[in-house]
Amino acid sequence: MRLMDVAGRRSLLLWTIPVLIVSLVSLVTADVLPLATTLHAAVSTTSIIIYICTFVMGFGPIPGILCSEIFPTRVRGMCIAICSLAFWLSNIAVTYSMPTKGLPLEVIAEFFNVASKGMPKLDHDE
DSSP: OHHHHHHOHHHHHHHHHHHHHHHHHHHHHHHHSOOOHHHHHHHHHHHHHHHHHHHHHTTSSHHHHHHHHHSOGGGHHHHHHHHHHHHHHHHHHHHHTSTTTTOOHHHHHHHHHHHHTTOOOTTTOO
16 A cells, blocks of 8 residues: 555556566466476466566555545445445455365365476366
């Protein structure tokens, strides 16, 4: 929040959009191109870390800040509660729609262990 106050919302948003786009394009490119397993893991992990860090700096705080500023004072509390509810329901929908849903942690860990040993990737090579 402090960074947003110092740098300004508009400049942070304008500077983070290209970084978010580049990190997503590199993530998709790493999935599309036939890369070695280690290189694929490195590019994917780096892209995701850059995306998350950049999102937290630019777009992450925007919903909370905007919700607290756009509504009139007399209805602000109720509107912020509704916005928060919508935000959390959206997060729940995204969480439950992920492909690893329902797999035990041991299966996910084994998937990454097999991929790191140079074995063929399970769903990527098909």
